[in-house]
Amino acid sequence: MDINQSRPGGAARWRIGARAAGRRNDNVHGFSARSRPQLRNRLPCDPPIASAARDARGLNRGRLSWQLWGGLKGCEEPQNRSRMTASNSPIGILDSGFGGLNVLREAMALLPRERFVYYGDFAHAPYGSKSATQVAGYVASACDALLERGAKALVLACNTATSAAVANLRARLTVPVIGMEPALKPAAAAHPGGRLLVMATELTLRERKFQDLMARVAGGCVVDPLPCPGLAGAVDTGDLDAAMRRARELLNAHPAARQAAAVVLGCSHYAFAARAIREWFGGAIALYEGSRGTARRLAAALEEQGLRAPNPAGDPETVDSDLARVGFVLPGAAGDATKTAMRLLRNLDDNPGRTSA
Structure with missing residues (x-):
């Protein structure tokens, strides 16, 4: 496909590759x-x-x-x-x-x-x-x-x-x-001295940044990390039923999960499984995530x-x-x-x- 494009000082012609032009x-x-x-x-x-x-x-x-x-x-x-x-x-x-x-x-x-x-x-x-x-x-x-x-x-x-x-x-x-970063600070402030279950990826939980965050904001709370292999991947398939099943499996396998006063969702993917996580705790658990x-x-x-971005021309309320x-x-x-x-x-x-x- 040929496209004509004007440039300062004269006209020039260039070609977009056939693959880009012919395939969406x-x-x-x-x-x-x-x-x-x-x-x-x-x-x-x-x-x-x-x-x-x-x-x-x-x-x-x-x-x-x-x-x-x-x-x-x-x-x-x-x-x-x-x-x-x-x-x-x-x-x-x-x-x-x-x-x-x-x-x-x-x-x-x-x-x-x-x-x-x-x-x-x-x-x-x-x-x-x-x-x-x-x-x-x-x-x-x-x-x-x-x-x-x-x-x-x-x-x-x-x-x-x-x-x-x-x-x-x-x-x-x-x-x-x-x-x-995981929303540990608001969770610790709302549940002083409580047990906080942090659901996150393996890498997030082992990185120094998370360790520093715990030291800085956890206070008297007990922070209980729960690595969640496979949960983000389940969300990325687009099958949220599979993601919620995976969340329940991870919670079932964690012996201290029921003791949590609140849950911190330390991966942005996990919000898609929030309904299943809340239901697993009987609907009464507080969930925190940082979006x-x-x-x-x-x-x-x-x-x-x-x-x-500036207000658009015309009605300032139009978006x-x-x-x-x-x-x-x-x-x-x-x-x-x-x-x-x-x-x-x-x-x-x-x-x-x-x-x-």
Whole structure:
């Protein structure tokens, strides 16, 4: 497919690769046509150069990014790009799979004028069974992909990714990097001296960051870690019945679980099993997870650095629909993962067992 693109000083013709032109990537979901111009202020309107630069760095994501943003239609000429500011750029949210949708949902509710790119790294999931060095490398690559798509801020919507990578990312990058940690602090404050069951991945529980968190906020509480192999993976299949069965199996196998005064969900995936966890305790247990707090920290960072999206022209209360505000990049996902993601987002809205701190 040939596309004509005007450049300063003359016209040039370039060709998109046949594979990109002839085959739809079902796991890359872009924005509506009316939202595209808001999102390209950090993507060049010169695709051959952009693609070559990406390929030279070994990322080979040039075609993917142009599919994500919907191609060249509406791409601003260079003289018009000066009107775009960083505040118009999207927010990048990443996780190893679908777990970060929990954070995305909270951020969308708190920041109704912002746009988002959600990156689910199914190609390397699950993170919880990998080494910290491996996870740090995966997260760095995912962040590079989001920055190439113009992200003005990055959210690690994954406790495991935060433990392994957030310190290095903050030292290396100039954009805000928001991490996530188990909601142990509000749980300890609400249940002083109580027994707190922390359900998390193996890597999160063995990392120094979690040990430091316990020492800092647990106070007189007894913290009882419960590694949950297989639970995040069950969520990533999209089969929430299987995820809830796995949660019950893990609780049944833990001898001290019934003694808990509260449960901390130390992985963003586990909110999808919140109903089953609450029911296992007879419905009376308090559940704590950190998605809402993560969204609040994101909002504060955007405000502090002047990165909040401006009010749209016209009615200041008018906002884009949810679908128009979110793009999905889901490498390695099976089937129509975008459709599964939207179904899981609706489940979070409808799930009465979900608690956020």
